[in-house]
Amino acid sequence: MAESAEAVAADVSSKRSVTIEITNVTNNYCMINPKAYLENGETYNPPQPTVRPLKTEVCTFTKSGGKATGCVGVVTYDLFERSQNDYIETLAIMFSVPWDYNLYKNWFAVGIYKKGRNCDKDLYKEMYYEKKEKEHGFVRAEANGSGINYVGNYLDIKATMCPMGRAIMKVEVWDKLFTPMGQQAY
Template sequence: MDRPLAFLLGYLVVEAAFHYTLAEMTVAAIVSAAASTVSAGSTLTGTTLSNLMKNDYRVNCGIEVENWTRFILAYPVVKIAAGALSIPPGNILPSKREAMVARKTSDSATGTSGTVSWLIEGQSRRIVVMWSAPYDFNFYSNWLGVGITSRGETFNAQGNSWFYQMYYGSNSRSLGFSRSEYYWESNPVIYQDDLIQLSATMSTGHQAQVKMTVRPINASDLATPIKAILKY
């Protein structure tokens, strides 16, 4: 039977305070299988996100993405609203972990902000991540948004329109998303459609680290190495 993975992950949070259910055991097995099979891709081989972010800039934002799905996350596109790109993103293969890094502009009291998106190969939609890491916490906070375009919306929006929509605006016909402020705490921001669930956190300092997991809604869409561990 095709079990709805995102439902089970949500069920774990709701039921955890009561008793250890079969659904929780299933989720625990999935999380354990992912932990033992998801490995570093080309950008993280022999290094970590923290190491990639080591430079002389006051403000950096590193984004690390784990792909638990059978889909390649391909054709990444970065749109910088403020700052500069230090390490560009690449394709994210199933059961791989990849990273990118953005930074502030040299000799300026500014932070970094923008969007990065990946095509969910074969599914005619894109994952979109919005970040904003300011220079001065007296006026601004770290913000993170995660979203998915509607089926058939495979092209990037012009200019920085996705950034402005995800930072200031609301869902539209072509893009749905959730966002969260990261000033005191680093609670997950979650968004899902009928295919994918995105769960991400962002740290609260000037060396902001974003960690995002891309999970399938249905267990049949898990990456093959994860399914092999689960004997699915």
């Protein structure tokens, strides 16, 4: 197992950063092809190329040195379904750790998008600003340590994030635990 988010975050000297711990709690999905878009900040510890089933990996993004900006962006992973031998959807993780806590707060979001969604400024803006979250395939919350849950068609995403300048975000990707009543096979 990779180092914990707490251990990795302890080595970061920047006053504004986010360390993301991603746990793949699925049996048949690999998370592949990570991409990152940073509105502000830089990559300190890049996302692991593959997060295999039942594994945990960590990545870190920090503010850019010498600038009064925070660490703000989005990371995506393609969700590769092994039995289909293809990726079927894209996981998106948005984070915002601002420089000025007098004006802003930490925010985070998780969601699942259709195959091929670009990791870019448009995705970041949608996940940060869009009011109709569920219609757009994600959930968002102010970071205060409480959890958010995104319920997808095949997978569920659970996430938490702290409100600190050196933020830690934890994301879990789960197989569907229950099928909706109308879709059960008898």
